[in-house]
Amino acid sequence: MTLEVEGLSHRYGDELVIDNVSLALESGELLGLLGPSGSGKTTIVQIIAGHRRPDEGRIFLRGQDVTDVPPESRDIGLVFQQSSLFPHMTAGENVAYGAATRDVEDPPATIVSRYLELVGLGNEREIHPSELSGGQRRRVELARALATDPDVLLLDEPLSALDRRLRQDLRSEIARIHRETGITTVYITHDQETALTLADRLVVLRDGQVSERGPPRELYERPPNRFVASFLGDESTLPARVVSADPPVLRWAGLGFELPAGTAVEPGGKRSLHLRPERISQVPDPKQPRRPDELASPGSDGDLTTGPDTTAREQTQRKTDTDGTITVTARIEGLVHEGPSTTVQATTADTAFQFVTEGFPGLQVGQTVTLGFCVDDLFVFVNGRRLTPVGVEGNPRT
Amino acid sequence: MTDRGVGLHPQNTRDRGSFAKLELLALAALGGILFVYLLVPFVAFLARTGTSGTVSGLSTPGAQRATRNSLxxxxxxxxxxxxxxxxxxxxxxxxxxxxKRLVEALVVLPLVLPPVVGGxxxxTAFGRFTPIGSTAAGAGIPLTDSLVGIVLAQxxxxxxxxxxTARAGFGAVDERLEHASRSLGYGPLAxxxxxxxxxxxxxIVAGIVLTFARAIGEFGATMMVAYNPRTMPTRIWVEFITGGIDAIVPMALALFAITLLVLALVQRVGTIPTVIDR
Known part of the structure; x- marks a missing residue:
C-alpha cells in the first residue's frame, strides 16, 4: 500500500467532522474521495498532508507511520482548491521551488522544463502567476507538485473554480498526466461527474464518515444506499405507499410493486422508488398507431441496460402486468439543453420524472409525453438495503 | 413592465447621477476640513523659517550632539x-x-499609554535604584540618563x-501558500x-518606517528615562523653554527632514508590493 489512512477521527470543538475514516491506496491508483461540501473532505486532505493533526488515527506512507512527521518530510504533493502559486515568483520559479528539494542529480532547470512541458506550459516559464489564466495556474501548480516527485498526489477540488469547458479540458489533462506518471493520487471532489470519470475507485463521504466505497460504475448503477444513489447521479423519485406487508407490496400510480418476500415494511408507510434518468425513455403515445422505428430510447446503451431491450419493450409495452415495462403519461415542465443531450423534467400528478434525450428533441414545456421504464430498473431502500421490485401488477394511472 | 424594470428613464438617470455627485461632495468636504486643519499649522510654522538661521542653529555643538545622538x-x-x-x-x-489576548493587549498598550507614563x-523597572538598573550601572552600562536609556525609551x-503593521501584513498572506511551501519540502523557518x-x-517596511519616525521623534518617555544626553526632541523642548518657538525651528526642520529622507529612501529601495495576488 502506498498510502494508508487508519481510523481517522477529528473534531472541531465539539463537532466530530471526521469519524473513523480509513483509506488504502495501491501504487498508481487514483482514488476519488467524493462528498458534498461539509463532509470533511478538505480536513482529511489537510491531515494526510500533515497540515492538521488528527485527534485519532494513523497515516502510513509506504508502510511508514508518518502521523507525527511534519508536512515537509512527507513526500506528498498537494494541489489546492484555489491557486496557491507564490505570487512573487514566476511560473518557472514556482516549479523550481519544489524541484530544489529533490535529491536527484538533475539540475532544477531540467526538472522545471520537464514538468512545465508535461503540463503543456513550456513557454510560460517567465510569466508571473497574476498574468496566467485560471487554467494555466492549475497546470503550473500541478507541475510544481509533481516536480518534487511525491509518493502521493493530493488534489483538493482542483477544478471546482473553473468554468465547465476548462474543467473538462483539465480533467482529461489530469487523466493523461496520471496515466503518464503513474502517480498514486487522491482526488477530492464534490462533483460526481469528475469522480465517475477519473477515479479507479470511489470513496463516498457523508458527514465525516465513509458512506460507501467501490468502483464508480458499480456505485452508480447499484448504489448501496439512498445517499450514494442521490449523490452520484440524478434520479426520479416515485412516492409509493406500503399497501401490504406480507407479501410486501408498494403502490404507486395504481400499480402494485411486489418486493422480495420477507422484506420488512409497515403497511401505510411511505417508501419511494428510484429510477436513473437514462432508464426512462420517451415512447410514442400508445393510443396512436406507430411504426417500430418511432421508438426513441436514448440512454439505452446495450452494454449498460439490464432491463429488456428496445424491441422487447416495444412489443410488450402495454402489458405492464406481466413483463415489467411501465408507461406513464407526463407533462413536460422543463428542458435543459446540454448540446449533445437534453435533460427533460416531466411530471405526473405525484411524481417528477427526469430523463435524457439526444440533441434538441423538439419538445416543449407543457406538452404531454409518454414515458416508458422497466420495473427492473427501479430500486428502493429498505432498512439500508437496496431492493428491486420482483413484480408489478395493475394498470398505470395516467 | 419589462421596459420599466430594466431601463431607467433618462431623466431618472441624470437625477441619480447628480445625487451621487452631491453625496461624494459631502464626503470630500468633511475630508477637506481635516486637510486644511492639518495644513495650516504646517504652513504657519514653515513661514517662520529663515535659511541662514536654520543652518547656524544646527551648527552649534549642542545641536550637533543632539542630532548625532538621535541618529x-x-x-x-x-x-x-x-x-x-x-x-x-x-x-x-x-x-x-x-x-494570546493578553499578549496582544500588552503589545498595543504603549500606543495608547501617554509616553510620560510609559517612561x-x-x-520603576529599570531605574537606577532598581535591582536591574543598579546591576547594569555597576557593570558600567547605566540604563538611565545614557544612550542605552534613550534606546530603551524609544x-x-x-x-x-x-x-x-507586520501582523496585518502576515495576516493578509494566504496561509495556503505557507502550506504549499511546507508540502514542497520546506520547514517552518525556510x-x-x-x-x-x-x-x-x-x-513590514511600512511598519519599520513608522517605528523609526516614532522613535526619532520620541520625547515623553525619553525625557523621563534619559533627559541627558539630549536627543533632538529633548533639545527642542529645552530650547523652547529658553528661547520660544523661533529657537526650535531649525531643530524641528532637521527632524522633519530626516524622517522624510528615510521615507523616500525606503520607498526607493523597496518596491513595496502590498497587493497580494490571489
Whole structure:
C-alpha cells in the first residue's frame, strides 16, 4: 500500500467532522474521495498532508507511520482548491521551488522544463502567476507538485473554480498526466461527474464518515444506499405507499410493486422508488398507431441496460402486468439543453420524472409525453438495503 | 413592465447621477476640513523659517550632539523593534495560544499609554535604584540618563508600530501558500523566510518606517528615562523653554527632514508590493 489512512477521527470543538475514516491506496491508483461540501473532505486532505493533526488515527506512507512527521518530510504533493502559486515568483520559479528539494542529480532547470512541458506550459516559464489564466495556474501548480516527485498526489477540488469547458479540458489533462506518471493520487471532489470519470475507485463521504466505497460504475448503477444513489447521479423519485406487508407490496400510480418476500415494511408507510434518468425513455403515445422505428430510447446503451431491450419493450409495452415495462403519461415542465443531450423534467400528478434525450428533441414545456421504464430498473431502500421490485401488477394511472 | 424594470428613464438617470455627485461632495468636504486643519499649522510654522538661521542653529555643538545622538539611537531602537517585533507579529498572525489576548493587549498598550507614563513605568523597572538598573550601572552600562536609556525609551514606545503593521501584513498572506511551501519540502523557518516574509514585505517596511519616525521623534518617555544626553526632541523642548518657538525651528526642520529622507529612501529601495495576488 502506498498510502494508508487508519481510523481517522477529528473534531472541531465539539463537532466530530471526521469519524473513523480509513483509506488504502495501491501504487498508481487514483482514488476519488467524493462528498458534498461539509463532509470533511478538505480536513482529511489537510491531515494526510500533515497540515492538521488528527485527534485519532494513523497515516502510513509506504508502510511508514508518518502521523507525527511534519508536512515537509512527507513526500506528498498537494494541489489546492484555489491557486496557491507564490505570487512573487514566476511560473518557472514556482516549479523550481519544489524541484530544489529533490535529491536527484538533475539540475532544477531540467526538472522545471520537464514538468512545465508535461503540463503543456513550456513557454510560460517567465510569466508571473497574476498574468496566467485560471487554467494555466492549475497546470503550473500541478507541475510544481509533481516536480518534487511525491509518493502521493493530493488534489483538493482542483477544478471546482473553473468554468465547465476548462474543467473538462483539465480533467482529461489530469487523466493523461496520471496515466503518464503513474502517480498514486487522491482526488477530492464534490462533483460526481469528475469522480465517475477519473477515479479507479470511489470513496463516498457523508458527514465525516465513509458512506460507501467501490468502483464508480458499480456505485452508480447499484448504489448501496439512498445517499450514494442521490449523490452520484440524478434520479426520479416515485412516492409509493406500503399497501401490504406480507407479501410486501408498494403502490404507486395504481400499480402494485411486489418486493422480495420477507422484506420488512409497515403497511401505510411511505417508501419511494428510484429510477436513473437514462432508464426512462420517451415512447410514442400508445393510443396512436406507430411504426417500430418511432421508438426513441436514448440512454439505452446495450452494454449498460439490464432491463429488456428496445424491441422487447416495444412489443410488450402495454402489458405492464406481466413483463415489467411501465408507461406513464407526463407533462413536460422543463428542458435543459446540454448540446449533445437534453435533460427533460416531466411530471405526473405525484411524481417528477427526469430523463435524457439526444440533441434538441423538439419538445416543449407543457406538452404531454409518454414515458416508458422497466420495473427492473427501479430500486428502493429498505432498512439500508437496496431492493428491486420482483413484480408489478395493475394498470398505470395516467 | 419589462421596459420599466430594466431601463431607467433618462431623466431618472441624470437625477441619480447628480445625487451621487452631491453625496461624494459631502464626503470630500468633511475630508477637506481635516486637510486644511492639518495644513495650516504646517504652513504657519514653515513661514517662520529663515535659511541662514536654520543652518547656524544646527551648527552649534549642542545641536550637533543632539542630532548625532538621535541618529545613533533611533536606528538601533528601530532595529531592535524589527528583529524582535516581526517574529512576534508572525506568531500572533498565525498561532492561537492561551493568553494570546493578553499578549496582544500588552503589545498595543504603549500606543495608547501617554509616553510620560510609559517612561515612568520604565523607571520603576529599570531605574537606577532598581535591582536591574543598579546591576547594569555597576557593570558600567547605566540604563538611565545614557544612550542605552534613550534606546530603551524609544523601543518601548515605538515597537508596537512594527508589530501591529507586520501582523496585518502576515495576516493578509494566504496561509495556503505557507502550506504549499511546507508540502514542497520546506520547514517552518525556510517557509517564513521564502514565502511569508517576502509577501508581507510591504507591510513590514511600512511598519519599520513608522517605528523609526516614532522613535526619532520620541520625547515623553525619553525625557523621563534619559533627559541627558539630549536627543533632538529633548533639545527642542529645552530650547523652547529658553528661547520660544523661533529657537526650535531649525531643530524641528532637521527632524522633519530626516524622517522624510528615510521615507523616500525606503520607498526607493523597496518596491513595496502590498497587493497580494490571489
Amino acid at each position: 545613533l539611537t533611533a536606528p538601533v531602537s528601530t532595529a531592535i523593534a524589527t528583529v524582535l517585533g516581526v517574529p512576534l507579529a508572525y506568531v500572533l498572525a498565525r498561532r492561537s495560544f492561551s493568553g 515612568s513605568m520604565l523607571l 523601543t518601548f514606545v515605538a515597537s508596537p508600530f512594527v508589530v501591529v 517557509t517564513f523566510w521564502n514565502v511569508s516574509l517576502p509577501l508581507a514585505r510591504g507591510a
